[in-house]
Amino acid sequence: MSVLVVTGTGFGVGKTVVAAAVAVLARERGSSVAVVKPAQTGDGHDLDEVIRLSGVATTFELARFAEPLSPAAAARLEGVPPVSLAGAARFVGELAESNRLVVVEGTGGLLVRFDEDGATIADLARLVGAQVLVVTGAGLGALNHAALTLEALANRGLGLAGVVIGRWPGDPGVAERSDVADLEMLAARPLAGVLPEGAGRLGREAFARCAREGIGATLGGSFDPAADARHAELVRRVGITPPSTRTPGPFREGPRRQYG
Template identity: 35%
Template sequence: MSQNPPLQSCFVAGTDTGVGKTHISAALLHWCALQGWASAGLKPVAAGTTLVNGKAVNDDVQALQAASSIDLSDAEVGPFQFEAACAPHIAAQLEGKTIEREHVMAATHALMARAEITVVEGVGGFCVPLNDTWDTADFAQELGLPVVLVVGMRLGCLSHALLTAEAVRARGLALAGWVGNVIDPDMPHLVANLATLRQEMQRRHQAPCLGSVPWMSQPTPALIAAHFDAAALHAVLAPGRPLKAMGS
C-alpha cells in the first residue's frame, strides 16, 4: 500500500519583533488544518503575560494553541513563558530563572513527536539571546527546519529582510520562502517594495514569496491564509503530496 511522503515542519522567523510572526504562524496552522493534517503550533520561549481570570497567559501562545488542529495544553504550546514583555533572557532573569538549551530542545521535540507538522515560532528577530551562550539562531540551527521568513512591510524592510535572509543561510539553514506582511497601512511604494523583495529573494536565495498579506485591522488566521500562495506553500510543507483545494 502506498504511503504519503512525510510532511515538513518549519521554523517561522521574523525580520524584527512586531512584524506579525504569530499571525502568520497561526494562519499557516489554519491552512494545514484545511489540508487535513495534524498540526501543532509551538512557541518554546514567550515573553509577556497578562492575568486572565487569575491565570497568566501569553497572547501568542493562546493564538497558536487555538489554531492548532490537535488538542494541546497551554504548557505544550508555550513551555517557557515569562511575565515581562522584553528580551527573553532578561525576562527570565527578572524571575530568577535561566532558559536552558536542553530543556527547550526536549520540550520542542516532545511536541513535534505529537503532530504530523509543527510550526515553530521564534522570538523577536532571527537572532535573540536566550541565555549567555545560546540564542534563537542557534536554536533554529539545531532544529534544522526550513525557515519561513516573515517580512514586516514598512520603511526599512528591504535591508531587514535581505540581512536576515543572509543570516539564515549563514547558519546552513534552508530559506524555504518568505511572507510579506503589511504592518504599516500607509507604507509608501508598497507594490514596488514587494516587487524588489520578490526579485532579490529569488535571485540571492532562490526563496519564493509564500504570500503577500495586506494590512488588516482585525486579522484572523482564515483571512490571512486566503492571501497565501497555495502552490508555493504546498511545495514547502508537503512536497510529493496532493494539494487539497481550499474550501473543498
C-alpha cells in the same frame, strides 16, 4: 513530519498571524499540527491568538517571562533559569514524531538571545533540522532588516522556507510597493505570501479564507505572486524588474519542501 520555524525581522511584523495561517492551512488539509512557543515575554498571549484564529488546540508555551525583553534578559531580570533551547529542541523533536507539522514561533528576530551563552532560535532550527520562514514588514527599513535576517540564515547554513509580508497596508505607499521586487530578489524566489494588515482581527472562518488567499502553495495556500492582481499592479506601477532576471541574494533556488 516536518518542523517549520517562524521568525520575524523585528517586532510587530505579523509573525504570530503568519504562524496561525500556516497552522490553519495544515489543519484544513487534515494534517495533525502542533504549535510551540519556546518563550513568551511581556504580556502577550501569542498562542491564544493562534488558537483563536486557526482552531489548532495542540499548542505549547515552554516558558513565560513578565518583561517584554529578550528571553535571556527577561530571565536574568527575574532571577530564574533561562530557556534551554536544547531542551526545547528535544521537545519539538518528540512532537514531530506524532504530528505531521510542528510550527515553532520564535520571540522577536532570528538572533534574539535565549540564554547567556547566546543561543538563538536559529540554533533551535539547526538542532531540529527545520527550515525557517521569515516574516517581514513592508516600508522604510524593511529591506535592511530582511537582508540581515536572510544573510544570517545563509551564513548558518539554514534553509529558507520563504519570505512572507505579514502586514500589508490597505493603502500602500511607494516604499511598500517597491519592497515586493527587492524582497524577492533578496530571497531569490517569489514571496511565500502576503497577509493584509488587520488579518489578526478576523474571525476564524474569515481568517482561514484570508490564509488560503494570502499564503503560497508550498505552505498550503493558493497565493501566486506572479498571478496575483496586486503583484501585477505593483510591477506596472513601479516598473520593477522580475527577480529572476536580477542578481540574487544570499539564497539560490533549491528543492521546495511542502509543509503539512
